[in-house]
Amino acid sequence: MSADASPTERRAKPRVGLFVTCLVDLIRPSIGFAAVKLLEDAGCTVDVPVQTCCGQPAYNSGDRATTRDIAEQVIAAFQGYDYVVAPSGSCAGMIKAHYPELFADDPNLLPKAEALADKTFELTSFLVDVLGISKVDAAFSGTVTYHDSCSGLRELGVKTQPRKLLASVEGLTLVEMNDSDVCCGFGGTFAVKYSDISGAIVDAKAKNVEEAHARTLLAGDLGCLMNMAGKLSRDGKTIEVRHVAEVLAGMTDEPPIGAPKLEKGERP
Amino acid sequence: MSARDEILANIRRALGVKGTETIRKQIVAERLERAPKGLIPARGQASGEERLAVFKAQAEASLATVTEVTSPAEVPQSIALFLRSHNLPATLRMGDDLRLKAMPWAETSLEISHGPSAGGDLNAVSHAFGGVAETGTLVMVSGPENPSTLNFLPDNHIIVVSSKDIASDYETVWNRVRFTFGKGGMPRTVNWITGPSRSGDIEQTLLLGAHGPRRLHIVVVRD
Amino acid sequence: MNVHTTSPQFKRNAARALADTQLQKALGNVKQGFIDKRAKAAAKLPEFEALRDSARDIKNHTLENLDLYLEAYEAKVTASGGHVHFARNAEDARDIILSLCREAGAKTVTKGKSMIAEEIEINDHLEKNGITPVETDLGEYIIQLRHELPSHIIAPAVHLNATQVEQDFRRVHKNLDPNRDLSQPVQLLSEARSVLRERFLAADVGITGANFLVAETGTSVIVTNEGNGDLTQILPKTHIVLASIEKLVPTLEDVSQILRVLARSATGQDMSVYTTFSTGPRRASDADGPENYHVVLIDNGRSAMLGSDFQEMLRCIRCGACMNHCPVYHAVGGHAYGWVYPGPMGAVLTPALIGVDKAGHLPNATTFCGRCESVCPVRIPLPKLMRHWREREFERHLAPATFRSGLAFWSFFAKRPALYRLATRAAMVTLGFAGRHRGRFKWLPLAKGWTKYRDFPAPEGETFQARWKRERSRRPA
Numbered sequence: 001m002s003a004d005a006s007p008t009e010r011r012a013k014p015r016v017g018l019f020v021t022c023l024v025d026l027i028r029p030s031i032g033f034a035a036v037k038l039l040e041d042a043g044c045t046v047d048v049p050v051q052t053c054c055g056q057p058a059y060n061s062g063d064r065a066t067t068r069d070i071a072e073q074v075i076a077a078f079q080g081y082d083y084v085v086a087p088s089g090s091c092a093g094m095i096k097a098h099y100p101e102l103f104a105d106d107p108n109l110l111p112k113a114e115a116l117a118d119k120t121f122e123l124t125s126f127l128v129d130v131l132g133i134s135k136v137d138a139a140f141s142g143t144v145t146y147h148d149s150c151s152g153l154r155e156l157g158v159k160t161q162p163r164k165l166l167a168s169v170e171g172l173t174l175v176e177m178n179d180s181d182v183c184c185g186f187g188g189t190f191a192v193k194y195s196d197i198s199g200a201i202v203d204a205k206a207k208n209v210e211e212a213h214a215r216t217l218l219a220g221d222l223g224c225l226m227n228m229a230g231k232l233s234r235d236g237k238t239i240e241v242r243h244v245a246e247v248l249a250g251m252t253d254e255p256p257i258g259a260p261k262l263e264k265g266e267r268p
Numbered sequence: 269m270s271a272r273d274e275i276l277a278n279i280r281r282a283l284g285v286k287g288t289e290t291i292r293k294q295i296v297a298e299r300l301e302r303a304p305k306g307l308i309p310a311r312g313q314a315s316g317e318e319r320l321a322v323f324k325a326q327a328e329a330s331l332a333t334v335t336e337v338t339s340p341a342e343v344p345q346s347i348a349l350f351l352r353s354h355n356l357p358a359t360l361r362m363g364d365d366l367r368l369k370a371m372p373w374a375e376t377s378l379e380i381s382h383g384p385s386a387g388g389d390l391n392a393v394s395h396a397f398g399g400v401a402e403t404g405t406l407v408m409v410s411g412p413e414n415p416s417t418l419n420f421l422p423d424n425h426i427i428v429v430s431s432k433d434i435a436s437d438y439e440t441v442w443n444r445v446r447f448t449f450g451k452g453g454m455p456r457t458v459n460w461i462t463g464p465s466r467s468g469d470i471e472q473t474l475l476l477g478a479h480g481p482r483r484l485h486i487v488v489v490r491d
Numbered sequence: 492m493n494v495h496t497t498s499p500q501f502k503r504n505a506a507r508a509l510a511d512t513q514l515q516k517a518l519g520n521v522k523q524g525f526i527d528k529r530a531k532a533a534a535k536l537p538e539f540e541a542l543r544d545s546a547r548d549i550k551n552h553t554l555e556n557l558d559l560y561l562e563a564y565e566a567k568v569t570a571s572g573g574h575v576h577f578a579r580n581a582e583d584a585r586d587i588i589l590s591l592c593r594e595a596g597a598k599t600v601t602k603g604k605s606m607i608a609e610e611i612e613i614n615d616h617l618e619k620n621g622i623t624p625v626e627t628d629l630g631e632y633i634i635q636l637r638h639e640l641p642s643h644i645i646a647p648a649v650h651l652n653a654t655q656v657e658q659d660f661r662r663v664h665k666n667l668d669p670n671r672d673l674s675q676p677v678q679l680l681s682e683a684r685s686v687l688r689e690r691f692l693a694a695d696v697g698i699t700g701a702n703f704l705v706a707e708t709g710t711s712v713i714v715t716n717e718g719n720g721d722l723t724q725i726l727p728k729t730h731i732v733l734a735s736i737e738k739l740v741p742t743l744e745d746v747s748q749i750l751r752v753l754a755r756s757a758t759g760q761d762m763s764v765y766t767t768f769s770t771g772p773r774r775a776s777d778a779d780g781p782e783n784y785h786v787v788l789i790d791n792g793r794s795a796m797l798g799s800d801f802q803e804m805l806r807c808i809r810c811g812a813c814m815n816h817c818p819v820y821h822a823v824g825g826h827a828y829g830w831v832y833p834g835p836m837g838a839v840l841t842p843a844l845i846g847v848d849k850a851g852h853l854p855n856a857t858t859f860c861g862r863c864e865s866v867c868p869v870r871i872p873l874p875k876l877m878r879h880w881r882e883r884e885f886e887r888h889l890a891p892a893t894f895r896s897g898l899a900f901w902s903f904f905a906k907r908p909a910l911y912r913l914a915t916r917a918a919m920v921t922l923g924f925a926g927r928h929r930g931r932f933k934w935l936p937l938a939k940g941w942t943k944y945r946d947f948p949a950p951e952g953e954t955f956q957a958r959w960k961r962e963r964s965r966r967p968a
Contacts, residue, residue: 020955022905026919027948029955048959050912052905058898060859061890062881066902073908101875150860183818187858192940193894194856196506199944200822201858230945233931258948260930272565272577275736275790279558282798287558296559299552299741300707306545306748309538326761363778384779387692403762415778416725420718438747445743452567454708454770456780457725462762465718469630469646470676471653472520478629479684479691480718480765 014131016044017081019074019120021091022053023222024243028257031222034249035087035123041249042131049077054086054094060188064102071099075112083130084120087245088221089152092122097155122152123245124220128161135168138250143173145214146244147205147228148181149221162220162244169247177212179205186227202231209239216240216256218247229258300452305439312402312436319401320488323434326404330463331476332484340371340489347426348376350485351391356424361389365413368395368428384415385422392422397448398441399434403462406486407441410457419459425481427461431490495612495640496845498829501852508823517650518824521643525815528759529866539755546749547870550806553739554797560706560739561788567709571771573784581611584789588613588698588731591785592622595729597695603713603720604628605700606644606809607733607789609831610844613698624698625690627719629683636663642825642833645757645811650824653679687719697723697781701734702808703749704786707742710770711786714753714763721767730769730781735789737805743768749808752868757810792844800879804839806869813863813873819856828853835863839876847880851889854880916957923952 016039020032032048039046055070074095078084086092099113127133144166152158159181166174185191185201192198205228209217217232217239219225229241240256255261269277280287312322324334337346351358359379362368373380385392394414398407406427410416419425435441438460449455465480476482497504508514533539553560565575576591578584592600600617602608602624614624614635626635630647634640636659641647648656657673660682673679699720703712711732713720724730740746754760773780796805814820814834825833830850832840838853847854854877863873884890904911926932926949934942941947953961 025955026915027950029951029953029958032955032959048956048963050908050956052908052911055905058902058905060878060881061894061898062878062883062885063898063902064882064885066898066906069906070902073906150858150862154861154865181862183858183860183862185818185858187860189894190856190858192938194502194505194819195940195943196502196509197819197822197856198858198940200509201818202945204818204821226948227945229948230931230941233946233948234933234944254951255930258931258946261927261949261951270577271579271583274579275577275788275794276558276561278790278794279561279736279797282794282796283555283558284798285558287562292556292559296556296563296741300563303707303742303744305744306549307538307541309536309542309751311536329761330764387688405762405766410777410780411774412776412778416721417779420721420725438750439744442743442747452708454571454710454768456770456772456774456777458768459721460762460766460768461764462760462766463764465716465764467629467680467717468524468758469628469633469648470651470656470679471517472524472646472649473676475677475680477684478680478717478719479627479687479722 013043013045014082016046016083016085017078018046018048019051019054019078019084019086019091019095020048021086021088021222023226024087027226028222028243030251030254031087031243031245034243034245034251035085037249037251038123038127038136038245039085041137042127042133047081051077054091056091056094057188059094059098059102068102071102071113072109075099075109075116078116082119083126084116085123085126086120087123087243089122089149089156089158090221090223092120093151093155095120122156122158122220124161124165125156125158128164134164136165136248138248139170140247140250140252141171142215143175143213144216144218144247145175145177145209145212146180147177147184147217147219147224149219149224150183152220153181158220165248166244172247175212175214177208179208184224184227186223188223191227202227206231206235206237210237214239216242218242218244220244225257229256233258308437308439309402312400314401314436319436320431320434323399323401323404326401327486328404330404332404332463332486334486334488336488336490338490340367343371343428343487343489344373344376344378346487347393348378350426354483357390359389359391361385361392361418361422363394363412363414363418365395368393385417387421389422391424391426392418393426393428394418396427396429396433398444399429400438400441401434401436405460405462408459408461409445409455411455416457416459419461420480423477423481424483424485426485426487428487428489431488496830496849498841498845498850498853501827501829501856504827504829505823505856508827513652513655514650514824517652518821521649521815522821525759529756529812529815532755532759532761536755539752542748542751543868543870546752546868547806549740549745549748550869553741554737554802554805557736557739557797560741561736564704564706564709564739567706568771568786571709573709573771573786576785576787578787578789578791580791584611584733584787584791585613585616587787588733589616589620591729591731592617592696595696595783597622599623599625599690599694600696600698601625601627601691601694601723601727602631603697603699603715603723604631604647605698605733606831607700607735608698609641610791611789625687625694627687627691627723628715629680629717632683632687633659640826640831643811643814644809644832650826691722691726694727696729696731697727698731698733699724701732701738702753703740703746704734704738705743705746706739708770710768712746712766712768714750714766716758716764718765721765724769725780728781729783729785732786733789734786735791736793753808753810756812756866756868796843801839801843801876803871804843804876806871807836807840808869810868812866812868816862816866818858818860835873835877839873839880842880847883848889851884912954912956916954919950919954920952923950926950927952
């Protein structure tokens with residue numbers, strides 16, 4: 001081993017703290033397990049410290065005090081890891097782009113927030129940009145189309161990484177939809193507070209998804225996925241919706257988002 | 269307190285300054301005096317033929333038409349041909365520009381009139397102060413030589429520009445303006461013109477000749 | 492403060508806009524046109540991103556020294572024979588403009604496109620005092636006929652279709668032959684051109700805005716494609732420039748830097764057709780040009796933004812790229828925002844100018860998708876500034892009570908991981924069981940806004956953290 005090897009190279013197994021995100025924790029844990037599999041396959045040791053949320057709902061509602069309380073918890077919970085990885089560009093973006101700003105006037109916490117920001121990554125970006133992985137061991141038959149979630153795309157530059165990994169999935173064909181980089185209209189509480197506008201934006205998104213003629217819609221953020229899946233199912237569309245990690249990990253046993261969960265022998 | 273003083277006081281309070289700080293005053297005075305250049309795109313940074321080619325390509329991209337002549341003496345014939353080929357009347361309005369006046373207009377059958385436009389002229393010719401290759405822009409300065417109304421009122425505007433006056437970038441032309449009119453001095457109006465008048469205000473449909481000229485024709489005199 | 496403000500009714504405005512098929516059709520043009528053109532123009536210029544930095548830095552430097560640049564600019568205008576008038580607010584500005592028009596004995600006033608003129612509602616004021624203002628930008632002219640506000644800062648009539656414009660022309664242009672074909676945009680343009688040509692030649696005063704004011708030379712700069720701004724200012728005897736104080740830039744070099752990103756960001760042109768630099772009144776030897784040149788410098792809330800969380804908004808050069816790329820603007824158009832400035836820049840600026848109590852919806856009605864910031868030529872962090880407004884609202888308890896209590900309920904658990912795990916575990920088991928068969932809910936208590944347009948995917952049942960604990964504790968480390 002050369003002397004100037006990076007810490008990752010020197011230490012056999014990077015220790016990753018999984019920031020599972022509150023939505024994945026509550027709604028679709030299988031995304032979390034898919035992320036764990038991808039990280040472990042890539043040679044990481046994965047741990048899941050006790051956690052709640054990154055604080056983004058409070059932050060975007062203008063409640064800085066609550067956000068700081070939550071952020072302090074996150075900083076403390078993830079202090080001991082080499083990396084923090086989230087299967088979400090939105091939550092990773094919150095930690096990476098906004099925590100330092102939140103503590104800009106706090107000389108005590110700012111360095112800690114910055115240290116956490118430096119080692120926090122969105123899942124596909126971590127795999128590709130940090131670990132240098134270019135293919136995964138998975139198979140998925142059929143066409144998929146990929147929606148670029150806003151925070152991941154514009155705060156973290158997640159665009160080519162998921163596509164690069166998807167290209168290595170056996171049997172998978174990626175077809176691009178129009179305006180894949182345009183917001184789906186989720187926006188957290190926006191979807192409820194301004195439901196009419198959110199409804200119109202997701203309507204446009206659903207049309208683009210449909211026109212791509214893919215069997216499956218993928219994205220890297222569960223919030224966007226729930227929004228788009230909910231819209232597609234409301235409109236009676238049969239397009240399956242999944243988190244990109246599920247496909248990359250080859251863990252697609254769980255029914256798609258918003259699809260019925262069937263016991264063995266059960267019919268819908 | 270006057271509105272002026274009140275506004276300045278509010279600005280100073282907001283910025284936490286007094287307005288008497290020597291260092292700030294120096295920084296501002298120096299910037300105004302030196303007028304440092306910013307970032308100049310490489311696009312127009314060429315010399316000779318290459319620069320002229322960029323100018324032409326950019327001007328045509330802005331929907332102007334460009335023709336070249338090898339001497340000022342050829343300009344009247346070239347313009348007469350342009351008007352004829354577009355079925356336009358053989359009339360032409362121009363200012364007192366000496367370069368234009370020296371051209372052999374009598375060799376054509378064009379009916380020439382002089383002075384600013386009051387709105388009744390179909391065709392006008394002006395001489396540009398300069399051109400800018402990076403965007404195919406013409407730089408016009410106001411004055412009795414080339415009245416500003418000629419740039420806007422006629423339906424068809426023809427601009428003569430000398431190839432040696434076509435610079436790579438705007439900054440080079442500003443330096444010539446400063447040299448001609450004195451540092452900090454300006455003619456009443458400097459017009460940058462890049463293509464003929466247009467509007468996209470109705471259904472985003474691009475239409476030429478909104479209020480200004482429907483056609484912009486450039487005659488480059490190679491000298 | 493303002494009779495035309497409907498910002499407090501944003502939600503109602505938005506609902507109406509979404510139901511307006513004519514408007515929805517017109518908004519389709521925004522999505523297609525502006526975005527592609529900007530992307531192409533930016534891609535053609537390798538230095539574009541660096542020029543954005545340069546433009547940002549120039550505006551920042553000017554704002555930090557605005558007092559000094561204003562003084563330098565004023566001195567230069569005066570030296571070139573022009574006059575500078577300072578207006579604290581809209582009322583000051585209206586008084587100054589009216590008295591200048593009266594001094595000139597004005598009956599009709601032509602106007603170039605100016606957002607500050609909309610902001611101070613100068614047209615109403617002139618009309619009330621017997622002076623006829625005539626908008627000359629084609630889009631502005633059309634909306635003036637309709638007594639509407641612009642719905643876009645660079646394409647004021649973008650919410651209209653050609654048939655609507657035809658109806659307006661037939662209603663207002665009394666001499667128009669009823670048999671004349673006006674079905675095509677080009678025919679509408681030619682009609683407007685001939686009507687407005689008369690107005691240009693007859694006007695006593697021309698009022699324009701200013702894209703920039705140059706301190707080095709005392710110059711005002713306007714940027715247009717039609718040439719209407721030029722005819723407005725060179726034909727009448729008096730030219731009045733209206734400009735808010737943040738339009739200052741130091742030098743001709745600085746304005747040239749910013750012009751390289753303005754048109755590219757706005758319309759995707761490398762340069763607009765007419766960029767005009769005006770300095771003082773006509774010179775002794777000039778054959779044309781205005782005899783009088785006045786600049787009305789308007790504060791109207793800008794100095795209060797300096798030194799605040801919102802100072803960066805004063806960099807705005809009004810290109811409209813933010814609204815062109817905004818999914819919310821695409822959905823509801825500009826009028827829903829309820830005042831002069833729509834889209835993301837309006838969502839930041841409007842609360843500063845008319846009060847967050849009136850315009851509170853605007854910085855909330857956004858998904859924070861960040862596309863506006865990604866295209867802003869002067870890199871204004873628009874989402875961040877919108878968030879600052881939400882913080883102000885939160886501090887002042889302006890958010891609706893139901894929303895605040897919902898947030899408080901959630902925050903309570905988010906701050907207590909142990910309780911959170913217990914509570915969410917039980918809740919997700921219940922929800923997961925209830926939604927198991929269909930996989931989704933068509934209706935859920937407290938989520939009416941969500942389920943009005945989409946289903947709510949059912950949770951798997953067990954939380955990740957519960958399952959992780961169960962599975963991994965069984966496994967030897």
